[in-house]
Amino acid sequence: MRGFEHLPPELRGAITGYLDHLAVERGSAGSTLDSYARDLRRYAEFLVGAGLSGLTEVGSAHLSGFLAELREGTEERPALAPSSAARALVAARGLHRFAHAEGLLAVDVAREVAPPSLPKRLPKALSVDDVGKLLDHAGGDDARGMRDRALLELLYSTGxxxxxxxxxDVDDVDGTGRTVLLDGKGGRQRLVPIGRPALRVLDAYLVQARPGLAARGRGSAAVFLNSRGTRLSRQSAWNALKTAARRAGIGGSVSPHVLRHSFATHLMEGGADVRAVQELLGHASVTTTQVYTLVTVNTLREVYAMAHPRAHASE
Structure with missing residues (x-):
């Protein structure tokens, strides 16, 4: 079954039982089952190559050795990308967990071996020029358009x-002090500056457009209102951004979080301290914010490669 016929009976039975469990009881998709089968076949062949015929003989050192082979490769098989190696180890750990739950193993040794931590993906950020185009194409002259422009200006200006x-809420905006009070995750509030261009657009919306929208509702305190006079939803805000991106001709997936990433990245590239950016973003830990330093290093590396006279000098 699934190319496991050549394996020792005990090992073959455990793997096919686990795959059947995934298919029948977990309802895993065919593509998922194929991936698991491929990873488990490699794991089984590794165990056989180590002289083992069943999971009862496997120790945590074997799992660690399997992970090392995945990451370093062999003469017969190339190394896997970190994400693929992690996936294969997850499949092997799942097999051991299943066998333990079924009473086939007295101890789940795979619990002692954690999947490798994957490198952090760098946040996607728009260029300063693209942000400018996006904001220039946001909204329009009617109440809804003024609201959408104010919303996107605020997202980029405050992160x-x-x-x-x-x-x-309206009371959270301090035009005199040029700040907004944001309610973040875990009930944490933070006071964030807002730039003059964004504040001008926001003030225009609050004075000229919001009263008309508010009159359709029941006195909502929200800054951003929908056509019924109630608080704007996140989905509607997302749609406003997608519309602006389409008008500006910006390809790819442009989400509200991309503006937040752009805000942080542009601050770091401008020389802002990582601790200050942490406070502005409302991150509980500076570790979360430090990913933006990687973005900055990449930018500096590109500048260096283009500008330094010996950046590409042969050794």
Whole structure:
């Protein structure tokens, strides 16, 4: 079954039983089952090559050795990408967990071997020029258009999460002090500066457009209102961004979080301290914010490669 016929009976039975469990009881998709079968076949062949015929003989050192082979490769098989190696180890750990739950193993040794931590993906950020195009194409002259422009200006100017922006109440905006009070994750509030261009657009919306929208509702305190006079939803805010991106001719997936990433990345590239950016973003730990330093290093590396006279000098 699934190319496991050549394996020792005990090992073959455990693997096919696990795959059947995934298919029947877990309802895993065919593509998922194929991936698991491929990873488990490699795991089984590794065990056989180590002289083992069943899971009862496997120790945590074998799992660690399997992970090392995945990452380093062999003469017969190339090394896997970190994400693929992690997936294969997850499949092997799942097999041991299943066998233990079924009473086939007295101890689940795979619990002692954690999947490798994957490198952090760098946040996607728009260029400063693209942000400018996006904001220039946001909204229009009617009430809804003024609202959408104000919303996107605020998102980029403050780095607010979309939930924080639509959660703003009128009293949270201090035009004199040029700040907004954001309600972040875990009930944590933070006071964030807002730039003059964004504040001008926001003030225009609050004075000229919001009263008309508010008159259709029942006195909502929300800054951003929908056509019924109630608080704007996150989905509607997302749609406003997608519309602006389409008008500006910006390809790819442009989400509200991309504006937040752009806010942080542009601050770091401008020389802002990582601790200050942490406070502005409302991150509980600076570790979360430090990913933006990687973005900055990549930018500096590109500048260096283009500008330094000996960046490409032969050794």
């Amino acid at each position: 607010a999460r979309i939930s924080e922006a639509v959660g703003l």
